[in-house]
Amino acid sequence: MDNLKGMGWMVLAMLGFALADTFIKLTLGALPVGQVIAIFGFGGAAIFGAWAATNGERVVDPALFTGPFVFRLASEVVGTMCFIIALASIELSLLSAIIQANPLLVTLGAALFLGASVGWRRWMAIFVGLLGVLIIVRPGLEGFDANTLWALGAAVGLTGRDLSTRAIPRDVSTLLVAAWGFAAAGVAGVILLAFTGGAAMPDATLTLQLIGALMFAMVAYYAVTAAMRVGDIPVVTPFRYTRLVFALILAFFVFGERPDMWTLIGAAIVIATGLYTLWRERLAGGMA
Incomplete structure (x- = not known):
């Protein structure tokens, strides 16, 4: 294992995802959400499908018709739709802060639904981390924005995707899983667009922004896969x-966003508890 390379790949992946989010948000002022989801979904499916075919992998697999795969597709649709709607509705920095709860939610879901053993320290970390999310969202208080619920929906959907992925047989191609996940999101985008209407032909600038979002997302996907393969997972995951960090920088310079103190405090709590959870899992070998 080469942990230094693994850490580098992971940082590159997170930069790629943050850039992809930025480009998507730039398009949402001119294009309806359903159209952006459809373009991004079918574009990603085409790229991953071609990638799989180039590697000689099957594009259709019997695993597609199993419960875990179907649940993953449904979770991918929910997560992607909620994420892009949130991008259109709230600040990028706020959305990114809420999404940081995903590792905690995965640990919680693994304990509740997959029978994973979680010790009391990690339970406490999850509880405190979720309090951090409440500080960011502030339900019932003056600073509450109901659109942050889309971000919470995205976090839950992505958690379902990550948990169901664990139940998919390891011999099923990762590229195949990704391609069908994007395709399902594309179909959902078309359905949403049918209800909302407002489809428009992207101009040159919008087309370049959409291409940029897809390219950075693909680079990020490759980089996160490389990180997991060349480095120890407990080392590179944090x-x-x-x-x-990248989202806050991009949000400041591109959109002029300035997160308030409570958002930063909540994000710090979520990240600290997430890192603590990962550390405890590493110490206990994932058994406590």
């Missing part, structure tokens, strides 16, 4: 949190 560097996922660099995504928030």
